[in-house]
Every structure is written in structure tokens, then in C-alpha cells.
Amino acid sequence: MSFKAVRVSDSVYWVGAVDWSIRDFHGYSTHHGTTYNAFLILADKVTLIDTVKKPFYPELMARIASVIDPARIDYLISNHSELDHTGCLPEVVAAVKPERIFASPKGIQALDQHFHAGFPIEPLRTGDTLDLGNRHLQCLETSMLHWPDSMFTYLPEERVLFSQDAFGMHLASSERFADEVNQDVLEYEAAKYYANILMPYSPLILKLIDTVGKLGIEIGIIAQDHGPLFRKSPDFIISRYAQWARRDMKRKAVVVYDTMWQSTAAMANALSDGMSASSVSVRQMHLAGSHRSDIATELLDAAALIVGSPTLNNNMFPSVADVLVYLKGLKPKNLISAAFGSYGWGGEAVRQIRDLLTEMGTAYSGDVRIKYVPDSAALDECYSFGVSLADQVKGAVS
Amino acid sequence: MKYVCNVCDYVYDPIEGDPDNGIAPGTPFADLPDDWVCPLCGVGKEDFSPVD
Ligand SMILES: [Fe+2]
Ligand SMILES: [Fe+2]
Ligand SMILES: [Zn+2]
Numbered sequence: 001m002s003f004k005a006v007r008v009s010d011s012v013y014w015v016g017a018v019d020w021s022i023r024d025f026h027g028y029s030t031h032h033g034t035t036y037n038a039f040l041i042l043a044d045k046v047t048l049i050d051t052v053k054k055p056f057y058p059e060l061m062a063r064i065a066s067v068i069d070p071a072r073i074d075y076l077i078s079n080h081s082e083l084d085h086t087g088c089l090p091e092v093v094a095a096v097k098p099e100r101i102f103a104s105p106k107g108i109q110a111l112d113q114h115f116h117a118g119f120p121i122e123p124l125r126t127g128d129t130l131d132l133g134n135r136h137l138q139c140l141e142t143s144m145l146h147w148p149d150s151m152f153t154y155l156p157e158e159r160v161l162f163s164q165d166a167f168g169m170h171l172a173s174s175e176r177f178a179d180e181v182n183q184d185v186l187e188y189e190a191a192k193y194y195a196n197i198l199m200p201y202s203p204l205i206l207k208l209i210d211t212v213g214k215l216g217i218e219i220g221i222i223a224q225d226h227g228p229l230f231r232k233s234p235d236f237i238i239s240r241y242a243q244w245a246r247r248d249m250k251r252k253a254v255v256v257y258d259t260m261w262q263s264t265a266a267m268a269n270a271l272s273d274g275m276s277a278s279s280v281s282v283r284q285m286h287l288a289g290s291h292r293s294d295i296a297t298e299l300l301d302a303a304a305l306i307v308g309s310p311t312l313n314n315n316m317f318p319s320v321a322d323v324l325v326y327l328k329g330l331k332p333k334n335l336i337s338a339a340f341g342s343y344g345w346g347g348e349a350v351r352q353i354r355d356l357l358t359e360m361g362t363a364y365s366g367d368v369r370i371k372y373v374p375d376s377a378a379l380d381e382c383y384s385f386g387v388s389l390a391d392q393v394k395g396a397v398s
Numbered sequence: 399m400k401y402v403c404n405v406c407d408y409v410y411d412p413i414e415g416d417p418d419n420g421i422a423p424g425t426p427f428a429d430l431p432d433d434w435v436c437p438l439c440g441v442g443k444e445d446f447s448p449v450d
Binding site for chain 1: 405406407408438
């Protein structure tokens with residue numbers, strides 16, 4: 001058999017699945033694929049933490065079988081009810097017949113509402129300790145990180161934190177540990193995961209880091225549900241999370257736009273030139289080639305979001321509406337914003353963008369609208385607008 | 399009286415209000431506007447229960 005378990009610590013084995021080919025994870029572009037991590041603890045009570053996405057059931061079972069007969073699993077714990085971690089849970093329950101199944105109280109509800117299966121699940125709450133005989137699992141509910149049901153479990157004897165989606169990233173690799181992969185790719189994918197999955201819950205992340213500190217939980221290894229595991233440098237990802245949750249900003253602006261006849265594109269260029277000439281770093285993202293989830297990633301450490309759209313049939317471009325609705329849901333804090341666009345007659349797009357950016361809670365600082373094709377005076381106006389936005393960025397980021 | 403979100407366990411404490419969303423300290427749950435939503439998970443007032 002090719003699928004083998006990988007030892008993570010004394011009694012913990014990774015028994016997950018590698019999804020090399022996924023490129024769209026519910027609307028999030030996964031350029032590097034992903035992994036669905038599941039963990040087997042070979043304690044007196046043999047325990048499986050989380051499962052994998054449904055099509056990977058054979059891979060999970062083969063990896064388990066490489067170290068132990070799956071029928072010997074006593075306890076099954078679901079730290080997070082989302083289908084990438086529970087898709088094959090009913091099949092696992094049927095095959096393994098675990099003595100007991102556990103989830104958070106919200107997890108019990110969510111699993112029931114997913115599978116309508118009727119198998120009994122027992123609650124684990126914050127402060128509960130599950131006795132595995134020669135090992136113990138401590139539980140910490142982490143509601144809204146990132147679903148109501150989410151929870152952490154911690155194995156104190158081996159200092160392993162099972163953190164489900166938190167600290168994860170979509171990154172497929174044949175290596176199982178973070179110290180074995182390209183660090184730039186690792187950090188980019190971790191930031192992308194944070195921006196797209198956890199950003200709305202940033203205030204909770206800061207509280208959680210504080211709580212974990214106060215509980216005196218010593219984290220030796222982070223065993224999260226996606227991507228390579230942090231066995232050597234858990235502090236690396238925890239400190240990044242603190243930084244991202246505070247949204248530490250750079251002197252950076254993201255210019256997102258679409259264009260019909262290159263007029264709004266020309267405006268984007270002039271405005272970006274004005275900003276970069278004033279020492280603000282610009283990421284120009286034309287929606288024809290930029291995925292919403294990559295835009296969210298660039299926004300993680302940006303101080304300004306500048307949005308451009310032509311007016312099409314009295315509305316903003318559909319691609320612009322797509323990205324704005326998406327970003328609104330991610331609730332980025334402390335953003336300066338502005339809008340621009342070329343139009344023929346009504347010019348509604350810029351006003352609609354202004355309304356959405358205001359509704360998002362950004363500090364809207366104005367807009368430029370140009371009729372049809374910008375001449376050099378109009379482009380100068382865009383350039384000057386860029387300079388004034390750069391001044392605001394520099395005012396906000398010392 | 400405090401109210402807890404049935405979905406995510408966020409607790410609305412009238413003493414603190416919800417200043418990030420324009421709710422002044424001292425605002426009783428009953429006086430929250432109808433369009434107020436849970437600041438964590440986004441569900442409406444009808445998904446809250448009193449905490450005794
Ligand atoms: Fe999830
Ligand atoms: Fe996940
Ligand atoms: Zn809530």
C-alpha cells in the first residue's frame with residue numbers, strides 16, 4: 001500500500017489526505033492544492049481526531065491501517081463540522097464503530113444537521129478533559145474560529161495542539177512539516193488562508209492568543225487541519241496570526257479594477273503612478289486576471305483599497321460587484337478607500353462603489369469619474385488623486 | 399439583562415453596549431435597533447436568548 005501514516009510525536013500520527021489537484025475551494029483559489037489532515041493518537045484509548053473530505057476516505061483508511069487496524073479506534077473526535085473534515089465521517093463511523101464520538105455542543109448540532117444520521121455524539125466543552133488512559137485531551141471551544149462548532153483539543157503529555165482550521169493553509173506537499181517546505185510559499189499560503197477564512201474573526205484571534213497564554217498551554221507542535229504541520233516553530237505562525245489579527249499595515253494600496261475599452265485601465269495606471277511616485281507600494285489587480293481570494297490576500301497588510309469600474313447598463317461591472325461583496329464579508333478593518341471609473345452617460349458605477357465601500361466601514365476619501373476616454377488632463381487628475389491618496393496612506397501608516 | 403447569541407455564544411452586555419457598531423454603553427437589549435446583528439456571526443436579535 002502506498003498511503004502511509006506519518007509520525008508527528010510519540011503517540012500521534014498524521015493520517016490525512018493530500019489533494020494535489022483542487023484549484024477552487026468554495027470560491028477560494030487554491031493554486032497549490034491542499035491537504036485534509038486527520039490525526040490518530042495511539043493511546044490506551046485509540047483516538048481519531050477529524051476525518052477528511054469524502055472522496056479521500058480510502059486514503060484516510062489506508063493511512064490508519066498502515067499503523068493499526070482501524071477497528072481498534074475507540075474514540076472519534078470532530079473538532080470542526082465543515083465537510084472537508086467530516087465528509088466521510090459517517091463512513092468512518094460505520095467502518096470503525098467507535099465506542100464514543102465527541103464534538104463541541106455546537107458541533108453536535110451541526111453534525112446532526114449535516115448527516116441526519118442519528119449516531120450519538122457526546123459534548124466536549126471548554127475545560128473538559130477526556131481521559132485516554134495513558135494520555136489526556138483538553139478541550140477549548142473556539143466558537144467562530146471559524147464556525148460556531150470549532151474547537152481545539154490539546155494533548156498535554158506531548159504538547160500537541162489540534163487546532164482544526166486555525167493556523168492552516170491550503171498547500172499540498174509530499175513533506176508533512178512546515179520546516180521542510182519553501183518558507184515563502186508557506187507564509188504566503190498561511191496569509192492567504194488567514195485573509196480569506198479568518199479575517200472576519202480577527203478580534204477573537206487576539207482574545208484566543210491571550211487566553212492560550214493565560215491558560216499556560218505550552219505549544220510544542222501545532223497539528224492543524226490543512227497544510228504542513230508546525231513541529232519546530234509554532235511561535236512563527238502564532239506571531240503572524242497576532243500581526244494579521246491586528247492588521248499591521250504597510251504603506252501599501254491595492255488598486256482593483258475592471259475595464260471595457262481600456263479607459264478605466266488608463267485611469268488605474270495614472271492613479272497608481274501618482275501613489276508610487278509618492279512612495280506608496282501599489283498592487284494593481286485587474287479583475288480579468290485576479291481572483292477575489294488573491295485580492296483579499298493583498299489587502300491583509302494594505303492601508304488602502306481603491307476600486308475602479310466602468311459603468312455598464314447603469315451598473316458597476318459584475319466582476320467588481322463580485323469582489324466587493326466578497327471583501328465586505330471579510331470585514332477588513334481600518335482601510336482608506338476611494339473609487340474611480342470611466343463612463344458614457346449615467347456614471348452610476350462610482351456611486352455604487354462608494355456606497356458599498358462606505359457600508360463596509362472603510363474611510364471613503366473620494367473619487368474620480370471621467371467621461372468616455374480620458375485625455376491627458378483627465379489622466380493628470382487621476383495622477384494627482386493618487387498623490388493625495390498616498391499622503392493619506394502615509395498619514396495612517398507611520 | 400445580558401443576552402447570549404444562540405449561534406456563536408457572543409454575549410450582549412447592556413453595560414458595555416456595542417460601540418463598534420454604534421450602540422452606546424447602557425443600551426438595554428430591547429432598545430437595540432431591529433437591524434442590529436450579532437457582531438461576531440451576523441444573526442439577528444431573534445437568535446438571542448436572555449441570560450439569567
Ligand atoms: Fe472550515
Ligand atoms: Fe477546513
Ligand atoms: Zn452570534
